[in-house]
Amino acid sequence: MAQGRNKQGQIDLFPGEDPVLDPAPVGADATVHDILREKGGRKGAAVYAMATLPEPGRRAPVDLLAGPRGPRIIMAAAETAEALAATGAQEGAAGYVYSxxxxxxxxxxxxxxxxxxxxxxxxxxxxxxxxxxxxxxxxxxxxxxxxxxxxxxxxxxxxxxxxxxxxxxxxxxxxxxxxxxxxxxxxxxxxxxxxxxxxxxxxxxxxxxxxxxxxxxxxxxxxxxxxxxxxxxxxxxxxxxxxxxxxxxxxxxxxxxHPVVIDRDAVGRIRNSALALDVYLWLCYRLPALDEDTPISWAALRAQFGHGVTALKHFKAPFAESLELARSVYPAAQFEVVPQGIILRPSPPPKKTRLIGTA
Incomplete structure (x- = not known):
């Protein structure tokens, strides 16, 4: 099947025979890794995302997968899982960055x-x-x-x-x-x-x-x-x-x-997005240091990541997509997008987690 676009304008990054759609809904808190498991891997997740209508303004992971960058998020998450399955490693290739x-x-x-x-x-x-x-x-x-x-x-x-x-x-x-x-x-x-x-x-x-x-x-x-x-x-x-x-x-x-441990393989999988790289490094720094859930407002997020974005409404969607793209290569990252911003939750340092059903 040649590359095309679905009704949400997504580019099909997974050419080949389409699997049968599993229409069973997933919860709003399901991450891309959860959806990969539940829908039988990258192609099942891609077909499910293509058939999903995002809920306006919600910005849950399933809504983001139904958007223009959904296929890239799915692909990065699947590559993370497949690399782990191929090597049997418990952690990614260690790297370091100044805090x-x-x-x-x-x-x-x-x-x-x-x-x-x-x-x-x-x-x-x-x-x-x-x-x-x-x-x-x-x-x-x-x-x-x-x-x-x-x-x-x-x-x-x-x-x-x-x-x-x-x-x-x-x-x-x-x-x-x-x-x-x-x-x-x-x-x-x-x-x-x-x-x-x-x-x-x-x-x-x-x-x-x-x-x-x-x-x-x-x-x-x-x-x-x-x-x-x-x-x-x-x-x-x-x-x-x-x-x-x-x-x-x-x-x-x-x-x-002041070194921050990162996964060098992870940054390679999102290397085409400067914003996703910044978000990934920030999550690697903040999440392992937390002792409790920590809310971050949209205004604070825009101050840090919204270079040149004057209107907050123009910042939220691309940031939420980059946030999920960062989580696609950091499966252990725990956070939730809420109307006021995001809630960061204590998480282990980045490591490759064994994921099932991503063939």
């Missing part, structure tokens, strides 16, 4: 105007300022390098931070060719996507970041470069790439003192 990135992230897309060279975001408890670096050219000019942005910048942070922390060294050898560097990072190694990854690598290497936890009158600030030094080269296609790098001492020390 500051779980509270405040980079721009989702390329900023415009002055924000491309000095970008800031604030919440009630923290602030981040990212300043783009500069590049001395052979002709004597100075070229401005903008701030890092998007999903690939986030994935690079996870990759280099995890590798350095696991080996106990600020230094990391990336590769002697652009292709080797991309493979080392576990990122796409061909075409324009590869060029974008290498560009984000350079933006990260040259930027300066200031994290502030607290207020104008009392707090704590980390103000330094992420990368202290790097060696670069150019491949046969005249693509510049970074061969090796050294994290700054301040950033490395902060990573050692």
């Amino acid at each position: 500051g990135w779980c509270l405040l992230g980079l721009p989702f897309r390329k900023p415009k105007g002055q924000a491309e060279h000095a970008w800031r975001i604030d919440t009630h408890y923290a602030a981040i300022v990212v300043e783009g670096g500069s590049k001395a050219m052979d002709d004597g000019s100075l070229r401005q390098v903008g701030v890092p942005f998007g999903a690939y910048a986030r994935l690079i942070q996870v990759a280099i931070g995890s590798d350095c922390l696991e080996r106990g060294s600020r230094d990391i050898e990336l590769g002697t060719t652009a292709y080797a560097v991309l493979r080392r990072l576990g990122l796409p190694d061909g075409g324009k996507v590869a060029d974008s990854v290498l560009e984000q690598m350079e933006r990260l290497a040259r930027c300066r970041v200031s994290f502030r936890i607290g207020s104008d009158t009392k707090g704590f600030v980390i103000n330094d470069r992420i990368i202290e030094a790097f060696e670069y080269d150019t491949d046969s296609s005249r693509r510049p790439f970074i061969r090796r790098l050294r994290l700054s001492q301040a950033y490395y020390d902060s990573l050692q003192r």
Whole structure:
């Protein structure tokens, strides 16, 4: 069956013979993992979602699966379960990220105007300022390098931070060719996507970041470069790439003192969504630390994740979808979307949970 669209406008990501629809309804609290089990796997869940009319304004998982991003949520959840079944592992591939990135992230897309060279975001408890670096050219000019942005910048942070922390060294050898560097990072190694990854690598290497936890009158600030030094080269296609790098001492020390454990396989499955990556990192940071149910208002969520979104009504739907996409690769995450926002519940750190019926 060729890819098409259903009545909700979803793209069919699961071509092949359609299974018989199981029309038995699922509860509003059923997660995508529950639906995968109850409906016989990814195709059964996809068919059920295609036949479901979402309840307006409810934003329960089943409503989100019936929306435009439903197939991607189902696919990410099924891949998580299938990978576990194939390896028999009890946990995902461990990775680490500095806790500051779980509270405040980079721009989702390329900023415009002055924000491309000095970008800031604030919440009630923290602030981040990212300043783009500069590049001395052979002709004597100075070229401005903008701030890092998007999903690939986030994935690079996870990759280099995890590798350095696991080996106990600020230094990391990336590769002697652009292709080797991309493979080392576990990122796409061909075409324009590869060029974008290498560009984000350079933006990260040259930027300066200031994290502030607290207020104008009392707090704590980390103000330094992420990368202290790097060696670069150019491949046969005249693509510049970074061969090796050294994290700054301040950033490395902060990573050692405040690491958040994540699943590197999980971030790879949602690598095309910067918002879902930020939500996933935030859940990894907040949920294991909770002792009781904790409500978070829509206003607070928009302050942290709604970069550039002026109306709250335009924020709720994409955030709820990204929240469920994050849970698709973090099955142990416990939370509930309610009219006032979300309720976070104490949950174990991210690990792959054995799921049944996802063939």
